[in-house]
Amino acid sequence: MTDTYVGAIDQGTTGTRFMVFDRDGQVAGNAYEKHEQFYPEPGWVEHDPLEIWANTKAVVTAGLADAGLEAEQVAALGITNQRETTLVWDKDTGKPVHNALVWQDRRTTDRVEELQDEDKVEWIRGKTGLEPDAYFSATKTEWILDNAEPLKLQSHRASDLHDRAESGELLMGTIDAWLIYNLTGNHITDVTNASRTMLYNVHEMAWDGDLLAEFGVPEAMLPEVRPSSDENLYGHTDPDGFLGAEIPVAGALGDQQAALFGQTCFEEGDAKNTYGTGSFYLMNTGTEAVESDHGLLTTIAFQRSGEPVRYALEGSIFATGAAIEWLEDVDLINNAAQTADLASAVDSTDGVYLVPAFTGLGAPHWDGRARGTIVGMTRGTRKEHIVRATLEAIAYQTRDVAEAMEADSGIETTTLRVDGGAVKNDFLCQLQADVIRTDIARPEVDETTALGSAYAAGLAVGYWADLDELRENWRVDREFTPEIPVEDADRMYSRWDDAVERARDWAREE
Numbered sequence: 001m002t003d004t005y006v007g008a009i010d011q012g013t014t015g016t017r018f019m020v021f022d023r024d025g026q027v028a029g030n031a032y033e034k035h036e037q038f039y040p041e042p043g044w045v046e047h048d049p050l051e052i053w054a055n056t057k058a059v060v061t062a063g064l065a066d067a068g069l070e071a072e073q074v075a076a077l078g079i080t081n082q083r084e085t086t087l088v089w090d091k092d093t094g095k096p097v098h099n100a101l102v103w104q105d106r107r108t109t110d111r112v113e114e115l116q117d118e119d120k121v122e123w124i125r126g127k128t129g130l131e132p133d134a135y136f137s138a139t140k141t142e143w144i145l146d147n148a149e150p151l152k153l154q155s156h157r158a159s160d161l162h163d164r165a166e167s168g169e170l171l172m173g174t175i176d177a178w179l180i181y182n183l184t185g186n187h188i189t190d191v192t193n194a195s196r197t198m199l200y201n202v203h204e205m206a207w208d209g210d211l212l213a214e215f216g217v218p219e220a221m222l223p224e225v226r227p228s229s230d231e232n233l234y235g236h237t238d239p240d241g242f243l244g245a246e247i248p249v250a251g252a253l254g255d256q257q258a259a260l261f262g263q264t265c266f267e268e269g270d271a272k273n274t275y276g277t278g279s280f281y282l283m284n285t286g287t288e289a290v291e292s293d294h295g296l297l298t299t300i301a302f303q304r305s306g307e308p309v310r311y312a313l314e315g316s317i318f319a320t321g322a323a324i325e326w327l328e329d330v331d332l333i334n335n336a337a338q339t340a341d342l343a344s345a346v347d348s349t350d351g352v353y354l355v356p357a358f359t360g361l362g363a364p365h366w367d368g369r370a371r372g373t374i375v376g377m378t379r380g381t382r383k384e385h386i387v388r389a390t391l392e393a394i395a396y397q398t399r400d401v402a403e404a405m406e407a408d409s410g411i412e413t414t415t416l417r418v419d420g421g422a423v424k425n426d427f428l429c430q431l432q433a434d435v436i437r438t439d440i441a442r443p444e445v446d447e448t449t450a451l452g453s454a455y456a457a458g459l460a461v462g463y464w465a466d467l468d469e470l471r472e473n474w475r476v477d478r479e480f481t482p483e484i485p486v487e488d489a490d491r492m493y494s495r496w497d498d499a500v501e502r503a504r505d506w507a508r509e510e
């Protein structure tokens with residue numbers, strides 16, 4: 001019999017990856033393509049959905065060629081995606097009415113502030129588990145329906161778009177739904193992605209009529225919500241389409257949930273933190289939706305067909321790797337890897353703290369108006385101190401979230417699983433272990449996001465039998481244990497809060 005594999009499309013903020021995995025969870029093929037970032041106004045971030053679909057087709061084709069495989073050898077396809085990013089398209093033509101509004105896009109901040117005035121915060125939190133923020137899809141969908149066509153075609157009234165949405169002529173979706181629609185023709189999303197829209201009731205497991213009314217989103221335009229690993233399949237690829245084969249599309253997870261799944265965090269209390277542009281710390285809380293009193297989100301971790309949904313607590317930190325990118329932008333470093341040598345060239349930051357609140361602060365503060373700051377500089381401050389302060393800021397933001405996580409869940413994490421581009425940095429991993437006083441485990445396969453969605457799709461079609469088989473695939477590359485005395489760690493962390501307050505005050509004083 002010809003060997004079969006599982007394919008995963010990882011549609012991220014900066015680019016699209018396709019990976020092929022074998023039964024041992026090893027990578028058999030890989031292809032990646034970046035896409036353009038559009039910044040039409042300060043704080044606005046857009047992607048072209050047609051470019052994303054074109055790149056998806058290109059990387060799937062290239063990834064199969066890289067693995068030396070025929071499409072027929074792919075037993076199932078999984079999808080994982082940048083979450084919250086939202087678009088609206090014409091059901092018949094498949095043409096988007098506007099660029100996708102990216103999760104980082106802040107254009108609806110004023111709308112979210114109206115909700116604070118009207119005291120709808122607890123109401124939304126109770127239904128969705130989310131802290132009302134421009135980050136999520138609800139106000140992005142509202143904005144597209146209110147603004148898209150008039151911007152492009154002045155002769156159309158805004159209401160035309162609402163009418164067309166009401167009649168089901170227009171469809172709304174996050175990127176998973178957009179890819180599923182293009183691959184299979186069906187309008188489907190998975191529970192994890194639905195849980196990031198701020199339109200989905202995570203307790204009732206249904207689109208929430210009150211929230212749809214609040215944001216003017218007709219139910220007719222919303223996708224059907226399915227388990228993240230679905231034995232009933234989302235559909236098949238078109239045998240006459242670009243792949244020339246009928247492949248089941250069977251799994252989808254938002255990328256942070258996919259990393260949790262790929263790291264085999266299947267049990268209550270298992271936790272991972274992904275260090276990319278931002279950091280996303282998720283803890284599996286089992287079948288219970290744990291409410292947060294400390295600024296975390298309650299979100300859906302995953303669901304398998306016929307099984308109850310699993311929840312997670314999440315700390316979303318908007319800028320971690322982005323702060324390293326900023327160091328590059330201002331020419332303090334030539335590349336991200338250099339941060340390890342520069343930071344270890346000094347014993348401490350010499351009292352310098354850097355708060356990378358470039359696009360406001362996410363968990364646990366949720367302050368959209370905070371701005372980045374550096375405090376504590378003297379005439380003796382050198383570039384090494386600032387680089388070290390940047391790495392420390394990543395570790396401190398994670399500690400803020402880790403402490404909130406422990407307080408909310410009552411579970412003390414003994415080993416935190418880590419992944420993402422920045423964990424290649426051993427200095428950062430050691431620093432993180434020292435600052436949070438927890439062991440850090442870095443797995444062998446670092447593409448945990450793609451792996452997680454492959455697992456979801458593979459389980460759905462019986463490629464992998466059960467979770468135990470997947471657990472065996474998880475092997476540690478390196479563990480980091482706290483080395484410095486706890487008093488030293490606490491002393492370093494002790495002024496972080498003050499620095500964060502400065503970043504927040506800057507906005508309040510405006």
Ligand SMILES: Nc1ncnc2c1ncn2[C@@H]1O[C@H](COP(=O)(O)OP(=O)(O)O)[C@@H](O)[C@H]1O
Nearest residue numbers: 014276277321322324325336337420421422425
């Ligand atoms: N050696 C390193 N040390 C610190 N940060 C790094 C290192 N290598 C990459 N990064 C950071 O990791 C991020 C990229 O990680 P990735 O997981 O690809 O992110 P994303 O999925 O958000 O695009 C970048 O922000 C980059 O600055």
Ligand SMILES: O=P(O)(O)OC[C@H](O)CO
Nearest residue numbers: 012013082083103255276
């Ligand atoms: O595409 P990434 O890896 O930057 O992840 C983005 C997150 O899903 C946003 O919530």
